[in-house]
Amino acid sequence: MTRTILFNKPFGVLSQFTDAGTAGSNHKTLSEFIDVPNVYAAGRLDKDSEGLLVLTDNGKLQHRIADPKNKMPKTYWVQVEGVATDDALNALQNGVELKDGMTAPAKVSRMEPPAVWERTPPVRFRKTVPDCWLEITITEGRNRQVRRMTAAVGLPTLRLVRYQIGNWTIDGIDNGTWIDAV
Template sequence: MLILFNKPFNVLSQFTDKGNEGSDRQTLSDYIDVPNVYAAGRLDRDSEGLLLLTDDGRLQNRIASPKAKMPKTYWVQVEGIPDEAALAALRDGVALNDGQTRPAKVRRIDEPAGLWPRTPPVRFRKSVPDCWIELTITEGRNRQVRRMTAAVGHPTLRLIRYRIGEWSIDGLASGKWRPA
């Protein structure tokens, strides 16, 4: 079984919030009531979008393992307007404190059509422009996309994982799931 879930902002990518008794943080169990499925990889609490869940250990490993190099595509709202030099740096790989990233595919895009509002909304500042980029990576380091955009001078304001391999959030509203 494989489930595609469009994870909302501020939801943990796990079914329980262990060690935080009395916490009101939302988890996957607030949205998905399917036994014996587990997230294949993670998506930070402050990120949104596609999370795959499965009961198949081999498939989970194929999706999440860095050795598999499964491409992951993100829609990223960044502060400022990246110039060609910033985009080229992302394409070539960025030096982070834990080493050089693999080359990425990147392009500027319009705000994605049908994008749901984020709660709470991203803070708008009249004096600082922002734009959207589409970024595809084949690794999954901790907070990698956020660190990459910051390294080229364009901090991430909103991060949505759009696609993992062949699966995407097309037609899947925020907070909803469906079998693949």
């Protein structure tokens, strides 16, 4: 029987069970939060991102979630520096040019600040620069893609929370905790 875990990954945690970094590095890893044998992350979230990470012991499911060819939608709540203009939203929706090519169209909308946990360390704001939240759904999975997309339209990412993968969400999962998927 397949085991699938939904984990609400905190900021600063690597999406792997060991820290294979340079000597002396001391990053938190999944092993500090999840003591379940033979499950592996289906995709990644960089250490500066938070939110939903799906882990499974089923290689086919892992591949279906992680492989961009399958176009599984992933929704992010993104706090950006600046105010998102209609032009910026249209550019994100139509795809933006990155160094590794054009992104696929995304679903993008402004949103009210979500009811999420306090981040440790807190986001550093500039009092003279406004910020806003966007909901962005992509079907690709390039390295740091959402951050690069918002930067390409002049809206640097301050905080990035993955809210949803396919039909799974972080609803009801406290930051730093996990549940078995139903």
